[in-house]
Amino acid sequence: MAADIRKGGFMKLKVCLCALLAAIAISAAGCSESETSEGTTSTSGGEFPAEIEIFAPFSSAIAQFGDDYNAVYGFQLLEEKTGCKINWIHPASANDATEEQFSLMISSGELPDAIVYPWPTVSGGAQKYVDNGFIIDLTDKMEANMPNLMSFLNERPDIKKDCVTDEGKFLYLPYIRKDDELKVYLGPQIRTDWLDKLGIKAPETTDELYDVLVKFKNEDPNGNGEADEIPMIAASFTDTNFGIGNLLWPFGIHYDFYVEDGKVKHGIMEPEFEEGMEYIIRLYSEGLIDQDYILMDRTKMEAKMTSDQAGFMYGFQPTKIMGMMEGKDDQFSLQGIKHLAGPTGERKSFEPNYGSNVFDTVCLAITKENKDPEATLRWMDYIYSEEGTMIMNYGKEGVTYNMVDGEPILTDLLLNNPDGLDKTAAFNRYIAAFPSNFPMFQEWGYYEQFLSDAGKAAVKTWMSDVDISGIMPKVSLTSDEQKIVTKDMAQINTLVEETYNKLVIGSESLDNIDAIRNELNNMGMQEVLKAYQAAYDRYQAR
Amino acid sequence: MELKAYNAGRAKNRKLLVRVVQNRQLYILLFPTLLFYLVYCYLPMFGNIMAFQDYNLAQGITGSEWVGFEHFKDFLTDSYFWRLIRNTLSINILGLIFSFSAPIILALLLNEIKCETYKKSVQVITYMPHFISMVVIAAMVLDFVSADGIINDIRELFGLEKVMFMTNPDNFYPIYIISDIWQTVGWGSIIYIAALSGLDQQLYEAATTDGAGRFQKLWHITIPGILPTIMILLILRIGQMLDVGFEKVMLLYNETIYEKADVISTYVYRRGIKDMEYSYSTAVGLFNSVFNFLLLVFANQLSRKLTDSSLW
Missing domain, CATH: 1.10.3720.10 (MetI-like)
Incomplete structure (x- = not known):
């Protein structure tokens, strides 16, 4: 103690003096300024708004803790720190209700201060809402009021592209996954304990996958003496999470729109389609893919996985399933494997989430009703600041996390909740970033602590050595392009989805594919491709 | 002739009015039901105008652009x-x-x-x-x-x-x-x-x-x-x-x-x-x-x- 005082005493005194002098200088400057120009200080108002009204979709996971997001500990901390009280306007928790409530709100003209909505993909584009006088253009207010967000975006032009319109305007503030790991939560996974039992290694190519699935089917890896194994489970072809269509990726194509060498393409129109489809048809017809795949959803697939029947699937990182098996079967091991390499040896993934750090369904726009947009922006920028990011991602030191070797480590309040909340519920209760329904920076550091070891490993595996250059970015269509796309895509999607699944189950033949392509062109496929191409070119020019 | 018909019509109208006044309790009882149908079944019918417009929320029914039968053509073709x-x-x-x-x-x-x-x-x-x-x-x-x-x-x-x-x-x-x-x-x-x-x-x-x-x-x-x-x-x-x-x-x-x-x-x-x-x-x-x-x-x-x- 004594040594401490002797060493640090002078330093502390110096720091104190400096601070005091600085404070006097600042207050003096403030005085003189307010004396000379009375108007300027009063118009800018307080640093943060005292109260703000925000429309935002509600996450049903929060409903058990309260009626609005103020039930989340992170938002309580935010109010404490900034002194800004948030009045939430939540639509009923169902997804459809959000759109309905949004439409009602717009048509009634009674707007809150800010609206959280999927602005980048809103029908007709966010610019239309600016033109019609619902929300305001933030572009010229950004540099002055949002130093934290802007300095980040200036360092990451790739992320900035997803935050502005084609004209380079800022109309909304985004939810940003700060670390690339956060984009990657879907991918191929396999029962490694089955692999070990059969003495084979994890498949790396499509051919190896075929061999592994055949062994799964014939060699009774679950050891119950019955041939009840379903080597691969999946959902309907174009299901974004679990679809069989993911098996087209190793062949270099996507079942939807994608980009190759700057050209927008659709998988079904490309010559590689036949090869990829033949592979999938072979797997299905030999009973290697669940014969009931068309009826599957997440719950049913998890049931098949946890009842020791299924061997391989595309899906969410295995934290949940591994958690379900904990204590039931210690041998059970579902692990992520690398994205498969196809005939050309490339490992491609077209998983849309891999493509963008911006979570486009959660963007905040400021309405024209907002009395002081600058203050709201400054308040939002606090959320993007380092301090704000800590609050949103980790909470409060000593309560929800402790610093251990310079790293914030979450406490048992989250990892082993004393009130008996399971991990997911505890994270929803305390961590504002977890339900992902408000713009901010999300950090991998806290999310990593949510994942199980298998989940973390899967994310790392999927990230390494994968080619994501072909993913279609989140382009925005002009209203003319939008018209073409909505008019034609209903027919096109109907035929495309029908064709994919009928090909898989064998009620349509690949021999007819050219006739189907002709039909698609008649329905306007080329016009839609042109529209997306134009939108893509504008996106690249941002 | 015309005058006679007119007078007859007026008399009929008067009669109706008298009947309404006489049975006003019944009409008052009927009124909420009529109002219900008016507000919830008949007024919304005007919304069908949208079918002939390029309706958008911002401009509403009065401001949206007219497109005639385009949407019907769209569906039928x-x-x-x-x-x-x-x-x-x-x-x-x-x-x-x-x-x-x-x-x-x-x-x-x-x-x-x-x-x-x-x-x-x-x-x-x-x-x-x-x-x-x-x-x-x-x-x-x-x-x-x-x-x-x-x-x-x-x-x-x-x-x-x-x-x-x-x-x-x-x-x-x-x-x-x-x-x-x-x-x-x-x-x-x-x-x-x-x-x-x-x-x-x-x-x-x-x-x-x-x-x-x-x-x-x-x-x-x-x-x-x-x-x-x-x-x-x-x-x-x-x-x-x-x-x-x-x-x-x-x-x-x-x-x-x-x-x-x-x-x-x-x-x-x-x-x-x-x-x-x-x-x-x-x-x-x-x-x-x-x-x-x-x-x-x-x-x-x-x-x-x-x-x-x-x-x-």
Whole structure:
């Protein structure tokens, strides 16, 4: 103690003096300024708004803790720190209700201060809402009021592209996954304990996958003496999470729109389609893919996985399933494997989430009703600041996390909740970033602590050595392009989805594919491709 | 002449006014109901204007651009238009033949049962499924017909091969109709049972004295007795020919059976709702309503000619 005082005493005194002098200088400057120009200080108002009204979709996971997001500990901390009280306007928790409530709100003209909505993909584009006088253009207010967000975006032009319109305007503030790991939560996974039992290694190519699935089917890896194994489970072809269509990726194509060498393409129109489809048809017809795949959803697939029947699937990182098996079967091991390499040896993934750090369904726009947009922006920028990011991602030191070797480590309040909340519920209760329904920076550091070891490993595996250059970015269509796309895509999607699944189950033949392509062109496929191409070119020019 | 007619008209109007004043209590009682229909059924009809506009929320009905019949043209020239009409009508016609007649048959059968306890328990059991939510019904149906579902288990018991019911388009209508009957038969029969209980018992006694058998009584007394009820319900049902239980199709169908299962409402849902295409959806809705209305008028005329019972 004594040594401490002797060493640090002078330093502390110096720091104190400096601070005091600085404070006097600042207050003096403030005085003189307010004396000379009375108007300027009063118009800018307080640093943060005292109260703000925000429309935002509600996450049903929060409903058990309260009626609005103020039930989340992170938002309580935010109010404490900034002194800004948030009045939430939540639509009923169902997804459809959000759109309905949004439409009602717009048509009634009674707007809150800010609206959280999927602005980048809103029908007709966010610019239309600016033109019609619902929300305001933030572009010229950004540099002055949002130093934290802007300095980040200036360092990451790739992320900035997803935050502005084609004209380079800022109309909304985004939810940003700060670390690339956060984009990657879907991918191929396999029962490694089955692999070990059969003495084979994890498949790396499509051919190896075929061999592994055949062994799964014939060699009774679950050891119950019955041939009840379903080597691969999946959902309907174009299901974004679990679809069989993911098996087209190793062949270099996507079942939807994608980009190759700057050209927008659709998988079904490309010559590689036949090869990829033949592979999938072979797997299905030999009973290697669940014969009931068309009826599957997440719950049913998890049931098949946890009842020791299924061997391989595309899906969410295995934290949940591994958690379900904990204590039931210690041998059970579902692990992520690398994205498969196809005939050309490339490992491609077209998983849309891999493509963008911006979570486009959660963007905040400021309405024209907002009395002081600058203050709201400054308040939002606090959320993007380092301090704000800590609050949103980790909470409060000593309560929800402790610093251990310079790293914030979450406490048992989250990892082993004393009130008996399971991990997911505890994270929803305390961590504002977890339900992902408000713009901010999300950090991998806290999310990593949510994942199980298998989940973390899967994310790392999927990230390494994968080619994501072909993913279609989140382009925005002009209203003319939008018209073409909505008019034609209903027919096109109907035929495309029908064709994919009928090909898989064998009620349509690949021999007819050219006739189907002709039909698609008649329905306007080329016009839609042109529209997306134009939108893509504008996106690249941002 | 003209003056006379005018005066007569005025007198008539006066008379009406006097009558209204005299019966004002009744009119006041009627008023809330009228208001309800006005506000909730007639005013929204003006919203149909949207079908001829390129409606957007910001500009509203007064400000949106007029596009004439473009949305109707869009729908009528859609590559899948005829398939959607065919499927929608198929489901409804099959429903008319099977789902509509099942409650009548059940009611007639129940009417012949003399043991009250048995009759009541059958009634309760058959109308219970009506109270199960459609989502649950659809999940149960899908579970029954899946590869390891109960129907395939039974087939396996008899040494038959497994059948993938939900990937064969031909199976969709039977599955749809059978589950429909199962869910609605008990509830639907209530109205007929009520009609049956109102029949004059003396007719039966007289018929018995005349030596009529069970079938003769059924044919000559029971059926003519409930025919007006049947006809009214039939006409109303025909007036919904282009509507189909949207949720049920949505929950049951999948891509491989679009061929038979995709109906107007599901297609419009996939196309429009997400992009907030109010005008297009309204145009399709209006098209359906006009078509349904024409069918209703036609069915009513036909019924009046054939059976003397009609809606108006």
